[in-house]
Amino acid sequence: MLLTIFVLVGAAPLLISAGPSRLSAGARQALAAPTSDTEVAGLQAQVDRLKGLVPDQAHAMADVGYHFANLWFAAEKRNWPLARFCFNETRSHLRWAVRIIPVRKNPAGQDVDIKGILDAVDSGVLADVGTAIEAEDQARFVATYRQALEACYSCHKASGMPFLRPQVPTAPAAPILNFDPEAKWPQ
Template sequence: MQKILITLLTLSMLSCGQKSDNSQYLQTKIDSLENKLSQTYKPGFGEFMGNIQIHHAKLWFAGENQNWQLADFEMNEIKENLDGIQKYCSDRTETKSIGMINLAMDSLSNSILKKNKVMFQRNYTTLTNSCNTCHQATNHEYNVITIPKIPPFSNQDFMTKK
């Protein structure tokens, strides 16, 4: 019985040593993965804003042509980019101001849902003004957004197919 107890104690002690080696191995792996993760590509604030600007322009032409399905799509693209800013650029002070456009976004979404062109135009103008207000509040007043005059892409038809 004493031999069995000694054998079990010895195995126990050996397995503790293995846990320590295993813990060190796992920690090394974690450190390596964290290092790789810190080196991966992360879109910058300007990249997100550039994408928003494109979708903002496309949204205008979709609404003007009463292509409500495309307008809704462009609204969702803007929302995805805003979510990306909050996820990947949370360290930027400007990110804290993003919420100031939520009311304008909601109103514009509502006008798209109602398929109301006049309401869309009014709410689009409000959204555009909200963007500029945010730019001013975050010391980017030199970045002025306007209602587009020409489509951003010549290879996209913004009219609905009947």
């Protein structure tokens, strides 16, 4: 049996898992199932409060857009270290978005397996984008980036959000970043 405990550190809830052998008998007893409706209501209130601390999926997806837009300009300038960073951040934030809502309802009330869609996209077209970056192949990058945008849009449509139509970016999301790999300033 694995015990999961929520701990609040700063503003971020963390999960700490421990097997029963790591907890004292008193700790196991203190963490035993609540025995009264009052305790259950108190625990539900704590869970609801913790849920309120977690950003929504739209926030995570805004981060995806930020990193994926910057990825385009990093590759355009052949700044492959920056492209790798932006690519890895994109994938990380996609996974975060799916942890927030792994299954959502479409307008017809049917379940859409967002995690399943991401798993397919991640092992398919996103892997191809990563391969193009590792090969430092700009032409292949352009083609696979566009395919990734199409895959993103397929997920948006499946989720009942066809109005979220991605495009090849026309300007970087981070104007403060210098995408030139030969930049001399700042030192």
